[in-house]
Amino acid sequence: MTPSGERRPASSTVIAVGAQIRRRREQRGMSSAELARRAGLSKATLSQLEAGRGDPTIETLDALAMALRIPLTDLLARDIDPGPVFVPGTDLTDGEVGRELLRRISSGTGGRSRRARSRHRRRPPPCAARSAGFPSRHSGW
Numbered sequence: 001m002t003p004s005g006e007r008r009p010a011s012s013t014v015i016a017v018g019a020q021i022r023r024r025r026e027q028r029g030m031s032s033a034e035l036a037r038r039a040g041l042s043k044a045t046l047s048q049l050e051a052g053r054g055d056p057t058i059e060t061l062d063a064l065a066m067a068l069r070i071p072l073t074d075l076l077a078r079d080i081d082p083g084p085v086f087v088p089g090t091d092l093t094d095g096e097v098g099r100e101l102l103r104r105i106s107s108g109t110g111g112r113s114r115r116a117r118s119r120h121r122r123r124p125p126p127c128a129a130r131s132a133g134f135p136s137r138h139s140g141w
Contacts, residue, residue: 015052017061020075022050024068038067 025035036046040063048054049064056064058072065072 014055017056017075018050018052020077021046021064021068024070024074025050028068030068035064035067039063 021035025032032046032050033043036043039046039060041060045054045060046064049056049060061075062072065075068075
């Protein structure tokens, strides 16, 4: 509520949290009365929260998360559409940068020269004993 006693409109976060509570409750096959009882809330309070009305405290959200047996962060997570996960190869061919990237990827070198790759293969792996000052061989028993 505002200082003048007017009801504030619900924020998008409160609405998203309410929808998440309802979704998780329904996934577990719980009634609203059962979840309210387990979380120590009244059924009316839970109904208000699920509808996106009210200002839940962190303690209330924690009690709901525990009753649902999920991490608190799951109630606060939003369903965000990440958009396309990959870009089709035809989109990368526009411009010099795209052509260079495709050339490097298709050559299998990862952008390294042949000499750098062969030099890397010939180098023996570092020996922990040698680098620590210990002899690389022992004299036997």
